[in-house]
Amino acid sequence: xxxxVAIIGAGMTKFVRRAQETGKELAWQAAKAxxxxxxxxxxxxxxxxxxxxxxxxxxxxxxxxxxxxGSGGWRKPYMRHFVGGGTGVFAPIxxxxxxxxxxxxxxxxxxxxxMSSCHPHPQGAFKTIFDHTTEQPxxxxxxxxxxxxxxxxxxxxxxxxxxxxxxxVKNKKNAIDHPAAHxxxxxxxxxxxxxxxxxxxxxxxxxxxxxxxxxxxxxxxxRTARRLTDKPVWIxxxxxxxxxxxxxxxxxxYPRYVEKAARMAYxxxxxxxxxxxxxxxxxxxxxxxxxxxxxxxLLLAEKGEAPQLLVDGVTQRDGDRPICPSGxxxxxxxxxxxxxxxxxxxxxxxxRGEAGKRQVPGNPTCGLAQAWGDLMQIGTVIVLKNR
Amino acid sequence: xxxxxxxxxxxxxxxSDLKEGKVLSLAxxxxxxxxxxxxxxxxxxxxxLKNGRIIARKCNKCNRIMLPPRxxxxxxxxxxxxxxxxxxxxxxxxxxICYINWDASRIPKGQPPHIPxxxxxxxxxxxxxxxxxxxxxxxxxxxxxxxxxxxxKKPEExxxxxxxxxxxxxxxxAQGRKTAGRR
Ligand SMILES: [Zn+2]
Numbered sequence: 001x002x003x004x005v006a007i008i009g010a011g012m013t014k015f016v017r018r019a020q021e022t023g024k025e026l027a028w029q030a031a032k033a034x035x036x037x038x039x040x041x042x043x044x045x046x047x048x049x050x051x052x053x054x055x056x057x058x059x060x061x062x063x064x065x066x067x068x069x070g071s072g073g074w075r076k077p078y079m080r081h082f083v084g085g086g087t088g089v090f091a092p093i094x095x096x097x098x099x100x101x102x103x104x105x106x107x108x109x110x111x112x113x114x115m116s117s118c119h120p121h122p123q124g125a126f127k128t129i130f131d132h133t134t135e136q137p138x139x140x141x142x143x144x145x146x147x148x149x150x151x152x153x154x155x156x157x158x159x160x161x162x163x164x165x166x167x168x169v170k171n172k173k174n175a176i177d178h179p180a181a182h183x184x185x186x187x188x189x190x191x192x193x194x195x196x197x198x199x200x201x202x203x204x205x206x207x208x209x210x211x212x213x214x215x216x217x218x219x220x221x222x223r224t225a226r227r228l229t230d231k232p233v234w235i236x237x238x239x240x241x242x243x244x245x246x247x248x249x250x251x252x253x254y255p256r257y258v259e260k261a262a263r264m265a266y267x268x269x270x271x272x273x274x275x276x277x278x279x280x281x282x283x284x285x286x287x288x289x290x291x292x293x294x295x296x297x298l299l300l301a302e303k304g305e306a307p308q309l310l311v312d313g314v315t316q317r318d319g320d321r322p323i324c325p326s327g328x329x330x331x332x333x334x335x336x337x338x339x340x341x342x343x344x345x346x347x348x349x350x351x352r353g354e355a356g357k358r359q360v361p362g363n364p365t366c367g368l369a370q371a372w373g374d375l376m377q378i379g380t381v382i383v384l385k386n387r
Numbered sequence: 388x389x390x391x392x393x394x395x396x397x398x399x400x401x402x403s404d405l406k407e408g409k410v411l412s413l414a415x416x417x418x419x420x421x422x423x424x425x426x427x428x429x430x431x432x433x434x435x436l437k438n439g440r441i442i443a444r445k446c447n448k449c450n451r452i453m454l455p456p457r458x459x460x461x462x463x464x465x466x467x468x469x470x471x472x473x474x475x476x477x478x479x480x481x482x483x484i485c486y487i488n489w490d491a492s493r494i495p496k497g498q499p500p501h502i503p504x505x506x507x508x509x510x511x512x513x514x515x516x517x518x519x520x521x522x523x524x525x526x527x528x529x530x531x532x533x534x535x536x537x538x539x540k541k542p543e544e545x546x547x548x549x550x551x552x553x554x555x556x557x558x559x560x561a562q563g564r565k566t567a568g569r570r
Contacts, residue, residue, distance in 0.1 A: 019397040212397065
């Protein structure tokens with residue numbers, strides 16, 4: 001590989017239900033903040049890696065082009081990336097390729113999302129995710145898929161809704177300390193179980209909120225990174241993997257594609273025992289059970305074991321393996337692509353010791369962020385180290 | 388750098404800010420229509436549904452009998468070999484009891500919920516599930532592993548659609564055992 005790549009700066013907007021700013025303006029705010037954080041200007045940036053979710057959410061065709069100016073992309077090599085919910089980790093993976101190859105020395109990664117434009121809600125857009133001939137005539141809602149997967153996961157390993165609800169309690173509480181959070185809350189397991197039942201086993205508080213927001217990071221090759229910062233955070237491994245779009249033919253209890261993505265990233269990063277070496281992680285948590293499902297796919301827990309780690313407090317911020325210390329999508333919010341990049345930023349800050357009240361104890365040296373998307377079929381993984 | 392020390396962008400709006408005209412917005416409903424070609428494999432699948440039968444496609448290399456049928460095997464990356472009829476019975480792999488409609492509107496109290504399920508159809512390979520819905524069953528009686536049978540529209544009402552199967556019902560009536568309920 002051409003060169004080692006570090007994250008040297010980061011920025012983001014608040015995540016809110018509906019922002020006055022357009023997607024371009026949000027992208028600009030986050031990108032400018034990221035450049036300011038490491039003392040660079042757009043002139044210092046060689047290329048742009050942009051991530052955003054389906055065009056249908058905005059009603060803007062070719063959203064990559066639409067968001068390109070706010071992302072600093074004009075008159076530069078610019079690429080838009082999109083793998084549904086997996087986008088927020090996919091965009092930095094591709095920024096890494098640009099710099100690791102040696103073709104570019106710096107890359108600005110920007111993810112921006114307006115979930116509020118599809119008004120009053122994006123269900124009509126979500127419906128088109130299903131196969132138009134064999135599934136859409138059944139009038140599915142997106143929640144069906146998650147409810148079906150949640151139920152299969154629960155039944156396969158004998159897990160209770162009560163244990164899974166604890167993910168929401170933990171993450172919304174963690175989000176209280178996140179300055180950008182959309183839905184920080186102090187709640188109980190019973191609050192989750194008693195919230196509106198949408199599609200058993202999914203209650204309202206099992207689901208992350210749809211948000212507007214943007215996030216950005218700055219990547220640099222090793223020499224430049226060392227010149228610009230004392231605390232570079234290295235991207236040591238990247239991985240992604242796509243499973244079948246015939247989602248009903250998969251083993252819904254286990255995200256095999258996430259395991260494949262993780263193994264790719266671990267091999268690159270020289271990680272042999274993820275349970276010991278990954279000290280802190282931000283698995284994708286758009287729904288409560290997904291955090292647990294993904295911990296297992298990432299080999300951070302045995303199959304069916306993640307809920308017990310949660311119940312035992314292992315995944316709390318002060319536990320042995322903090323999971324979603326940011327507050328995750330459930331607490332910080334879910335502007336699709338920006339939510340994934342927010343997770344990368346959280347690990348970056350934690351490894352620099354700059355996570356404020358969210359800082360986990362023990363000076364972690366190695367962490368991971370992961371996202372998930374398309375038709376519940378892609379895993380995107382990035383492994384970061386601070387030395 | 389710490390997020391706490393940065394001025395974070397994004398100005399939150401309230402619903403009332405828009406209603407009261409404090410900020411302006413523009414609304415548009417796209418006027419677009421599509422006609423999707425069914426293709427070769429799904430075209431035949433739908434024709435057979437109209438005949439009251441479920442047809443799959445077999446790959447002779449991996450020996451999978453695939454639903455929905457496909458003209459190429461995505462794993463062996465070769466053309467599939469032959470058509471194979473399945474039964475109209477199957478097993479519930481997973482299910483949900485859904486109290487909202489596709490557009491997020493709520494099902495009125497007293498009306499039955501939707502029961503979407505992944506059904507493994509008999510005669511297709513293991514794990515060849517399709518998305519469909521269950522009916523003629525009390526939501527509390529639905530179980531993973533339950534055997535079900537397709538309930539078809541009358542032949543003259545079928546139109547070559549996945550909805551020619553109205554729903555799947557339990558192969559055997561409930562045994563009078565009641566579960567605790569899921570609400
Ligand atoms: Zn094959």
